[in-house]
Amino acid sequence: MAEDYSAKNLSVLEGLDAVRKRPGMYIGTTDSQGLMHCLWEIIDNAVDEALAGACSHITVTLHDDGSIEVADNGRGIPVDVEPKTKLTGVEVVLTKLHAGAKFGNDSYNAAGGLHGVGSSVVNALSSRLDVEVDRNGKTYHMAFHQGHPGIYKDADPQRPSPDSPFKRTRKNKPTELEIIGKVSPRTTGTRVRYWADPEIFNDTAEFSYDLLIDRVRQTSFLVPGLKITVIDEHILETGDADVDDLLEIDAESAAEDAENIGNAEAATVDGAAGDGDSSDGADADAEGDFVPSTENAGNVAIADGTANVGSSEHAQPIGEFAASATPASATSLVVTQSGGHTHRRVEEFLHTGGVKDFVDYLSHGEPVCGIWHITGSATYNEETQAVDENGDLHAQKVTRDCGVDIALRWINSYDTTLRSFVNVVETPGGGMHVDGFLQSLTRQIRKAVEDNARKLKVNLKDASTRVERDDILAGLVAVVTVRIAEPQFQGQTKDVLGTAAVRGIVSRMTDKQFGEMIAGSKRGYKEQSARVLEKITSEMHARIQARKTKEVTRRKNALESASMPPKLSDCQPGNDDVAELFIVEGDSALGTAKAARNSSFQALLPIRGKILNVQKASLAQILANKECAAIIQVVGAGSGPNFDIEQARYNKIVMMTDADVDGAHIRTLLLTLFYRYMRPLIEFGHVYAAVPPLHRIALAGKHKGEYIYTYSDDELAGRLDELTRQHIDFNSDVQRYKGLGEMDADQLADTTMDPRTRMLRRIRMEDAAHASDVFELLMGDEVPPRKQFIIENADDFDRSRIDT
Structure with a gap:
């Protein structure tokens, strides 16, 4: 059969088709885990803007049609034309694998999405994806079907659907990036709304609201000052909602927007279609037939004449998320009903204490010590591939900054809670940062135990009384985070950090700062360190005793x-x-x-x-x-x-x-x-x-020798009434057991010990x-x-x- 194998048997998958053919390579699985991974990719892109200092508010909306929207007030995806591909930045980011601003330039010093496949993979695995970008005083819009750009003709622009008629942009033809409205010149941001493709994800794939809330909460801890709002349209809550709290729109900015924003005509980005090609009849029909309506879609309606805040007159094909009056605002629909308010479930997260707040949240139990904080930064050299002006890769040595932020405490428990992150992306498999932390932690604690052996009653001559890592981890609650440019992960799912230089930096920093804490030489730590060392050595003795107990029991x-x-x-x-x-x-x-x-x-x-x-x-x-x-x-x-x-x-x-x-x-x-x-x-x-039982009722008459046991005073009263109604005689002197010792062996066996008649809880x-x-x-x-x-x-x- 070898002669039948030739070049005609080879398949070439172009663009995002490879992602749809092998989705597991990019999101791990096509079940619930992969479904959630797509959302993490979009959220991480917004969080990267916050890490770059350009974003203060992210809103995640779970729409009632099954779509998910992530909005941020960051810088917005670039809308100008990328020289090499001749495509707009929006189309490059959403259709080209390994494309983005995180490959060695100065746009992102620390970012979670570093492989350049996040947004494009989500686009490829979505039946529909809409993106809006606020930049340059305008709102830009583009739509995609299974990763391919084009134009949808929605019957209702306020209710976009992946089932609406779609006209795909002609192959190798620049796509029109529509201008659908105007915003304040200082308003920037990105809104991505997507519908997961049922052709990709299996029937068991389910979205987890709880996982989303956990992820959002941990992100708010890791990026202090970043506000994240989650809006769920599937569950309506009733109550007296505070409109000002839900809208959070700055009145001064709203007034400025009302003055500056007018009705906008649909237009295209200069040069996006390339040398006026769109004027050609056939091409114009392919790219411009179904231009969304420019009707006003930015108003937030509040029934009963309450208010009409933050009017923004521009087309809004994505839904209620119009360009907000201020970059940090997020709108929520509030409707008066039956004298109160019915509104979507809204949860908001904002923390300013960073990893210390995170450790406090994760601590369940009596604290042995306060929250200890290790923080600082250092540099390391790394050889990497950089893109030159011609777009070619070449090797160069660069100096990287590594920021370390660790918080830890011990609680009165033997469970361990250790969470690790790189640029706010969780690394459940640990990696170099965790290895460096644990290595130094173990070394410094062993040294402190040796220095205080007499007080802790540790026999240094006995080899078995050596503190092990498990003794140290018992009751430890710790959050280990590092921020570095272009971290090396093991796989697209980023479970393990592989950047080797980070291990030494974290280890040296922990040696110095934690070493001063556990030795008690740092002010205010003497009593705390004594309690920590006592707990750890107690765990050591318990482990040794348990081993001995296991041998003899x-x-x-x-x-x-x-x-x-x-x-x-x-x-x-x-x-x-x-x-x-x-x-x-x-x-x-x-x-x-x-x-x-x-x-x-x-x-x-x-x-x-x-x-x-x-x-x-x-x-x-x-x-x-x-x-x-x-x-x-x-x-x-x-x-x-x-x-x-x-x-x-x-x-x-x-x-x-x-x-x-x-x-x-x-x-x-x-x-x-x-x-x-x-x-x-x-x-x-x-x-x-x-x-x-609590009582024993001795029956009389023809039932003499029979007994009824009751287990509460209420049951006793009920049984006595029942016996009286049934005219069954019983001894009025009901026995009340004060303890198990008052029973004879037969009574105890029948009521409590015999598996055939007893009751157990x-x-x-x-x-x-x-x-x-x-x-x-x-x-x-x-x-x-x-x-x-x-x-x-x-x-x-x-x-x-x-x-x-």
Whole structure:
């Protein structure tokens, strides 16, 4: 068959056709991840304008027709003709791969989109894309279908649609960039609205509003002073909306615009069509038939005669986002209805504290120290390919600036939250900046521990007592950001930073600044550094202890069982897949439970009253507490970050406490221990609460010898009324259990321990962050918030969910 293979078998994909043929090369996937990646590319371009100091406000609008619009008040995409291609800057940016202002010139010193494929790829993968640019006192417009420029004929210019008739610009013919209106000479910006192409994205691709909000929020942290507004037209909210807050239009600028802006006739950019070719009949028809209407589309309508603010008389094929009266304004439609307001959901983000605010937002738990800040800049040399005046590439050595901005703190937890960014683009895979930070962090902490070994009770002669990186990362919340020109990423999705010189810069800066903080030599850091070092060494001791505990708690033979706490009444070996551990309140209940249990698979561990509140205790205190240490040892899977659920000796952990307030408190303390140090037990549904009855009703007459158990006072009253109505005799002396020890073995087995008749409540956790906040609120050191929570929710809780 080799002779059948010739040049005619080769395919050449031109322009953006290659993107549509292999979209995964550019956006990773064609599912939800790829759908969101397209939006990130457009947003990142707007954010790059903010990084360049040219943009202060970005607005993202989710239109009710499924399209998405990103508007910024940056400099606007260039509209003049690019000499090499003879196309306008707008068309070059949106139709040519690897084209843009981020390839070595001074337009962007730090930018997220650096491969020159962002906007053009989104254009190629959109069924329709419209762009408007405000520059030179004018508003320019261009439309595209699947990456190809042309003109749409919309039945309603205010409701553009990808299904409208489209006339494509002739091949190799310069495209008309329409002038559709006038703006104030000082008004600049870009608005891009696109409809994702259903021919590209699969049926499971879904847009995530939550991911958008998370991305916008983190960007507002990383670019202090940048305001980002998200408007969602899919969900209408009602309430007394403040019109001034929604419009934010400067009155003086609006007056100036009203004076300067008049009705504009549709026109083309000088030279965009090339030597007057558009005057030719056929070509003019191809490029100029469907010129959008120049009717006024810039007014913001407010019903009920409230106001008519910021009139801007120019055509607006993209929708409600007319050129705003000031560069920083963003309009929102407000309509009076039923005496109030119905408006689109609007969320706005603006932060001025930078990465310090970001770390504060990410911190969920009691802080061990304040927020420590590492910042500065340095230079490095790099050989790169530069474009000369003729458009040719050549190698040259350049000096780059690297800005470093890091914030970190430790909280009373063993979870790690480490977020890294390069020019506001997140690098979930880390890279050179993260490597340099962690390398220096580990080095400086080890040095500080050695210098304070006596105070921290660390035996330097014992090789096992060496601080590991996991000990340092436990409870660490950090945001690592660097800003550099032309960073080298691994792949278009920019997951990992590969610019090698950044590692040394971040490492040296962390060595100097963090080294002064952790050594306590910097003013105000002595007490904080002491607490941090104590936490890290406690984590080290806990890791060592957990390793030892794991070695002695696995039940493989009688000798190992003998090492367990003496009060443990273990079950028979060989039933690990169904084994149950009952944590019993008190020795009296233990005696009854021993007679009631099935020893083949049910183990008993008594605890004496209320255990330590681990939310307020240090690791050293927890390990020194006999009750907590015994529970960790008996479960046999370690604790904290070293917990391995596969090593757990029991399939179910059942908290069997009295049905009273003290019993409920003990369960809460046990849950706090499980959540903080054995969380996978809760996450995978292995923790249960026994539900012992409160009352026993002894029936009489022909039902003598039968019993009814009730679990609340309300249930008791209801059952007694029911028995009376049914004329069933019962002993009026209803037994009220004060504790598990008052039951005999048969009663305890029937009601609480026998899997055939008992009732258990599985403890579940659906939102880890919310659960952490609740534990901190209810079990932490801060009393006023807890008191306020109880006062506000006292009348709302479900009494059937607690024991009385």
